[in-house]
Amino acid sequence: MTEQTFSIIKPDATRRNLTGSVNAMLEGAGLRIVAQKRIHMSQAQAESFYGVHKERPFFGSLVAFMTSGPVVVQVLEGENAVLKNREVMGATNPEQADEGTIRKAFAESIEANSVHGSDSPENAAIEIAYFFSGTEIVG
Numbered sequence: 056m057t058e059q060t061f062s063i064i065k066p067d068a069t070r071r072n073l074t075g076s077v078n079a080m081l082e083g084a085g086l087r088i089v090a091q092k093r094i095h096m097s098q099a100q101a102e103s104f105y106g107v108h109k110e111r112p113f114f115g116s117l118v119a120f121m122t123s124g125p126v127v128v129q130v131l132e133g134e135n136a137v138l139k140n141r142e143v144m145g146a147t148n149p150e151q152a153d154e155g156t157i158r159k160a161f162a163e164s165i166e167a168n169s170v171h172g173s174d175s176p177e178n179a180a181i182e183i184a185y186f187f188s189g190t191e192i193v194g
Protein backbone atom coordinates (compact mmCIF):
# COMPACT_ATOMS: atom_id res chain seq x y z
CA MET A 56 0.00 0.00 0.00
CA THR A 57 1.34 3.44 -0.92
CA GLU A 58 1.75 5.56 2.18
CA GLN A 59 3.64 8.61 3.39
CA THR A 60 6.09 9.03 6.24
CA PHE A 61 7.93 11.92 7.82
CA SER A 62 11.73 12.20 7.71
CA ILE A 63 14.28 14.59 9.19
CA ILE A 64 17.93 14.89 8.20
CA LYS A 65 19.38 15.91 11.57
CA PRO A 66 21.97 18.63 12.33
CA ASP A 67 24.93 16.22 12.53
CA ALA A 68 24.26 15.22 8.90
CA THR A 69 23.57 18.71 7.48
CA ARG A 70 26.76 19.96 9.22
CA ARG A 71 28.82 17.29 7.41
CA ASN A 72 27.17 18.06 4.03
CA LEU A 73 25.45 14.64 3.92
CA THR A 74 21.97 15.74 2.78
CA GLY A 75 22.44 14.34 -0.71
CA SER A 76 24.11 11.15 0.50
CA VAL A 77 21.26 10.43 2.93
CA ASN A 78 18.63 11.13 0.30
CA ALA A 79 20.42 8.94 -2.24
CA MET A 80 19.97 6.04 0.21
CA LEU A 81 16.29 6.88 0.78
CA GLU A 82 15.65 7.12 -2.97
CA GLY A 83 17.69 3.97 -3.55
CA ALA A 84 15.30 2.15 -1.22
CA GLY A 85 12.40 3.19 -3.45
CA LEU A 86 11.14 6.13 -1.41
CA ARG A 87 10.10 9.32 -3.24
CA ILE A 88 10.70 12.76 -1.66
CA VAL A 89 7.35 14.50 -2.21
CA ALA A 90 7.96 17.51 0.09
CA GLN A 91 11.15 19.00 1.47
CA LYS A 92 12.47 22.10 3.24
CA ARG A 93 15.53 23.18 5.18
CA ILE A 94 14.69 24.85 8.51
CA HIS A 95 16.34 25.73 11.79
CA MET A 96 14.00 24.35 14.47
CA SER A 97 13.12 26.59 17.39
CA GLN A 98 13.36 25.31 20.95
CA ALA A 99 9.55 25.27 21.14
CA GLN A 100 9.23 23.30 17.88
CA ALA A 101 11.78 20.69 18.99
CA GLU A 102 10.23 20.35 22.47
CA SER A 103 6.80 19.87 20.97
CA PHE A 104 7.96 17.50 18.21
CA TYR A 105 9.75 15.25 20.74
CA GLY A 106 7.07 15.73 23.44
CA VAL A 107 6.60 11.96 23.85
CA HIS A 108 10.18 11.80 25.18
CA LYS A 109 9.91 14.69 27.66
CA GLU A 110 10.32 12.46 30.73
CA ARG A 111 13.40 10.71 29.30
CA PRO A 112 16.81 11.66 30.73
CA PHE A 113 18.11 12.60 27.28
CA PHE A 114 15.26 15.01 26.44
CA GLY A 115 17.10 18.28 27.17
CA SER A 116 20.19 17.16 25.32
CA LEU A 117 18.09 15.94 22.36
CA VAL A 118 16.30 19.29 22.06
CA ALA A 119 19.64 21.13 22.26
CA PHE A 120 21.06 18.87 19.54
CA MET A 121 18.04 19.23 17.23
CA THR A 122 18.23 23.03 17.48
CA SER A 123 22.04 23.15 17.10
CA GLY A 124 21.93 23.64 13.33
CA PRO A 125 19.73 23.33 10.26
CA VAL A 126 17.67 20.24 9.54
CA VAL A 127 15.89 19.06 6.40
CA VAL A 128 12.29 18.04 7.00
CA GLN A 129 10.70 15.94 4.30
CA VAL A 130 7.80 13.71 3.35
CA LEU A 131 8.62 10.34 1.81
CA GLU A 132 6.13 8.32 -0.22
CA GLY A 133 6.15 4.71 -1.35
CA GLU A 134 5.02 1.18 -0.70
CA ASN A 135 4.99 0.64 3.09
CA ALA A 136 6.94 3.89 3.41
CA VAL A 137 6.90 3.97 7.23
CA LEU A 138 8.50 0.54 7.62
CA LYS A 139 10.76 0.91 4.59
CA ASN A 140 12.16 4.18 5.93
CA ARG A 141 12.77 2.64 9.36
CA GLU A 142 14.59 -0.25 7.68
CA VAL A 143 16.90 1.96 5.63
CA MET A 144 17.51 4.24 8.66
CA GLY A 145 18.73 1.36 10.85
CA ALA A 146 18.67 1.00 14.63
CA THR A 147 18.55 4.08 16.88
CA ASN A 148 21.98 3.19 18.28
CA PRO A 149 24.40 3.11 15.34
CA GLU A 150 26.44 0.42 17.10
CA GLN A 151 23.43 -1.85 16.60
CA ALA A 152 22.56 -0.68 13.08
CA ASP A 153 22.85 -3.16 10.22
CA GLU A 154 25.32 -2.75 7.36
CA GLY A 155 23.84 -0.78 4.49
CA THR A 156 21.71 1.46 6.71
CA ILE A 157 21.96 5.25 6.96
CA ARG A 158 22.77 5.21 10.66
CA LYS A 159 25.47 2.56 10.20
CA ALA A 160 27.03 4.65 7.43
CA PHE A 161 26.72 8.12 8.93
CA ALA A 162 25.55 8.34 12.57
CA GLU A 163 27.99 9.81 15.10
CA SER A 164 26.24 8.55 18.27
CA ILE A 165 22.92 7.31 19.65
CA GLU A 166 21.83 10.96 19.85
CA ALA A 167 23.48 12.40 16.72
CA ASN A 168 22.12 9.62 14.56
CA SER A 169 21.59 11.56 11.33
CA VAL A 170 17.92 10.83 10.62
CA HIS A 171 14.44 10.74 12.10
CA GLY A 172 11.62 8.58 10.75
CA SER A 173 8.02 8.18 11.89
CA ASP A 174 7.34 4.96 13.80
CA SER A 175 3.73 4.41 12.61
CA PRO A 176 1.32 5.68 9.94
CA GLU A 177 -0.66 7.47 12.67
CA ASN A 178 2.40 9.36 13.91
CA ALA A 179 3.50 10.00 10.32
CA ALA A 180 0.26 11.89 9.67
CA ILE A 181 0.69 13.95 12.85
CA GLU A 182 4.35 14.73 12.13
CA ILE A 183 3.75 15.64 8.47
CA ALA A 184 0.95 18.03 9.46
CA TYR A 185 3.24 19.64 12.04
CA PHE A 186 5.67 20.84 9.34
CA PHE A 187 3.80 20.86 6.02
CA SER A 188 0.54 22.13 4.60
CA GLY A 189 -1.25 20.02 2.02
CA THR A 190 -0.25 22.29 -0.86
CA GLU A 191 3.46 21.81 -0.05
CA ILE A 192 3.23 18.05 -0.69
CA VAL A 193 3.54 17.25 -4.39
CA GLY A 194 3.43 13.59 -5.35
Ligand code: ADP
Binds near residue numbers: 117146165174
Ligand atom coordinates in the same frame (compact mmCIF):
# COMPACT_ATOMS: atom_id res chain seq x y z
P1 ADP B 1 14.20 6.62 16.86
O1 ADP B 1 14.70 7.96 16.33
O2 ADP B 1 15.01 5.47 16.32
O3 ADP B 1 12.70 6.43 16.64
P2 ADP B 1 13.56 7.18 19.66
O4 ADP B 1 12.22 7.60 19.18
O5 ADP B 1 13.62 6.17 20.76
O6 ADP B 1 14.46 6.62 18.44
O7 ADP B 1 14.40 8.44 20.16
C1 ADP B 1 14.30 9.67 19.49
C2 ADP B 1 15.69 10.24 19.34
O8 ADP B 1 16.20 10.54 20.64
C3 ADP B 1 16.74 9.31 18.74
O9 ADP B 1 16.72 9.25 17.33
C4 ADP B 1 18.03 9.93 19.24
O10 ADP B 1 18.38 11.10 18.52
C5 ADP B 1 17.61 10.33 20.66
N1 ADP B 1 17.90 9.27 21.64
C6 ADP B 1 17.25 8.09 21.80
N2 ADP B 1 17.76 7.36 22.79
C7 ADP B 1 18.79 8.10 23.30
C8 ADP B 1 19.74 7.92 24.34
N3 ADP B 1 19.73 6.82 25.10
N4 ADP B 1 20.66 8.90 24.57
C9 ADP B 1 20.68 10.03 23.82
N5 ADP B 1 19.79 10.28 22.81
C10 ADP B 1 18.88 9.33 22.55
Ligand code: MG
Binds near residue numbers: 172174
Ligand atom coordinates in the same frame (compact mmCIF):
# COMPACT_ATOMS: atom_id res chain seq x y z
MG1 MG C 1 11.12 7.51 17.43
